[in-house]
Amino acid sequence: MNPQEKTKFASFFKKSTDKTSSIWNRKKILQKITNARKLQKNKVSNSETQKQTREGPSRFRAVVHVTKAAVYRAPKLLSINLDTPRVKPEIKTTEMTTKLKTNILQGVVDKKHEYDADIPSVNAICCDEKNSVWIGCWNRSPVRSLTCHDKIQTKEQYDMPVSDMTVLPSGDILFTKFGDCAIKKLSRKDGTISTFRGCMPLFPEGIHVTRSGDILVTVVDASNFLVTKTTTRKVIKMNDSGKLIKEIEYGSHGLKLFILPYRVTENVNGDICVVNRTGVYLGQIVVLDKEGSLKFTYDGNPSQPCNDFIPMSIACDNNGCIIVADPSDFAIHILDKTGILIQYLNSFKIGISPPLSVCVDQKGCLWVGCMIEEGKQSNTSKVYALC
DSSP states (O other), X not given: OOHHHHHHHHHHHHHHHHHOOOHXXXXXXXXXXXXXXXXXXXXXXXXXXXXXXXXOOGGGOOOEEEOSSOEEEOOOOXXXXXXXXXXXXXXXXXXXXXXXXXXXXXXXXXXXXXXXXXXXBOOEEEEOTTSOEEEEETTEEEEEEEEESSSEEEEEEEOOOXXXXXXXXXXXXXXXXXXXXXXXXXXXXXXXXEEEEEOTTSEEEEEEEOTTSOEEEEEESSSSXXXXXXXXXXXXXXXXXXXXXXXXXXXXXXXXXXXXXXXXXXXXXXXXXXXXXXXXXXXXXXXXXXXXXXXXXXXXXXXXXXXXOOOOEEEEOTTOOEEEEEGXXXXXXXXXXXXXXXXXXXXXGGTOOOEEEEEEOTTOOEEEEEBOOTTOSOOSOEEEEEX
């Protein structure tokens, strides 16, 4: 019994004893209070059991988005801490087929390959179909193509700064540059750079080639967090020749979906996953279906609500896992395709610098591009391959 309950009980008991001095009445009153508390406790217990069965634990309540067509409910979020191995992620054994799911989701890394990137930060990283990985920096050259066998090696190199990039089926590179209103194309045959598509007066930020060969691009009118009726923050979809197919900017109620859409990727089920920066130290993951309707949002690890969540990169594997780089907390968040947090990987504990960018190659290896850690004497960032 806590002090507040003791005070209430003492007050109630005193009033009762003022009415009668009978010991029998006192015992009856005490018994009534005890029975009432037991009844209330049982009601609360039953209510919580029903609520958890229906919605999940109350501290992980789902965020509900109402649309005209249907009600989309983000599922409950499950936090997995590597420090408590007794807690296991709720993953079906039959689903754990790739190295990413069998190893990294259990906090196990068989091999960790390390590479000096020779750039201040690896803010752009992408994988091609030949298991090569491209890395780049927004304010510094060069862009490199890497492979990993027994160690990470450089295959190709081009002098150009990039904000984000992706690989076309032809092998050419599409990329965006900070402050440039055009999407650029790098030809691998002769190394020439041309304009693939202009976006004036908007600035392209994140870019990704889908499995069907279409191109997703996040575009903004300004790189700030001020959103008004006249600002433009959206995701556009175009074909491989640059012809516009779809624009995604508003939700079903006419409200803007994004504050600063920074990165974009496609999941295996066709969902469009967007890194939405909402403030200097805030961000969220916005997941839409293939038609552009909102499915759910993810705002960070619910077991650590005091920590900043600043997502900077996003990737999906062949099983639909959504991998998010969060450098502010030395963390890699891994969600399933319904939005459940199935792993919270502390990169610091496995010797990785703050993760700034992520991608998954065809072999299931997770590639992590990093930024220089504060206080370190090194002037170059690292790239890691976790297999």
